Amino acid sequence: MFESVLIPTDGSERSERAAVHGLALARAYDATVHVLSVVETTALDVESDVETTDVKTTLEERAEAAIGGVEALIDDPTLDVVTTIREGNPTTEIRRYATESGIDLLVMGTHGRTGVSRFLLGSVTEEVVREAREPVLVTRSEDPIKTDYETILVPTDGTPESRAATRYAVDVASRFDATVHAVSVADTRIVSSGPLVESLRSSCGKAVRNVAVRGTQHDVPVETQVLQGTPAVEILDYIGHHAIDFVVIGRHTRSGLDRFVTRSTGERVIRNTDAPVLSVRDGDES
Incomplete structure (x- = not known):
């Protein structure tokens, strides 16, 4: 790779x-x-x-x-x-x-x-x-230098960029004998309850199961979690609570307002975590 x-x-x-x-x-x-x-x-x-x-x-x-x-x-x-x-x-x-x-x-x-x-x-x-x-x-620069990565987080929502991130996360984990943590966040900033939230959680569940399948194919252990709330906040909380060593996150290649909105989660994670973050462009192949 x-x-x-x-x-x-x-x-x-x-x-x-x-x-x-x-x-x-x-x-x-x-x-x-x-x-x-x-x-x-x-x-x-x-x-x-x-x-x-x-x-x-x-x-x-x-x-x-x-x-x-x-x-x-x-x-x-x-x-x-x-x-x-x-x-x-x-x-x-x-x-x-x-x-x-x-x-x-x-x-x-x-x-x-x-x-x-x-x-x-x-x-x-x-x-x-x-x-x-x-x-x-x-x-x-504030990162504690740890390179024997044991826990690798990949946030996923099933989009092409998160699927690309999954490929990299699983491959890096296989090189370091690490466990992949697949997390999907149902974004409830607008709607916090009701059928729409359940639909979002269902989609999130499918996304993390797809990561688990890829992990099984490559003999990499995967832990899955569906959360709800503000994606960047939930991801950062998860990193802190699970001592994540390495993060792989997809980035969009879109333009205009759509690009501004969709890139915000990744950039907030990069700015606010002590873990190294591998940013993967959507469409990147293994």
């Missing part, structure tokens, strides 16, 4: 902590590790004097040090590692590199949930999560 893992780095603690998770997945899949650092030259005036050259040299040195920081984390000599420094806009270059190199998984860190970063995941990470075709693993 993952033959190549891209770890963009700026040398920050959050990117190095993300790299630990990326390297764990690379080891589990015997994947090639790509370490990329982007020298952000978009703000430099190419017509300016030697001071700009000095700044660019400093940025290049920082990029080299950032890559060295990730290389220092690699404790498996059998892993193939490719390192690259590029210049330009970080979001653009990360996406371009992923496309050009046929990357299967991007791994990125984000800020915690306080201060300015509370409003965005961090502009580069948020843009990559929203636009990348590839699965993106997002970790927060």
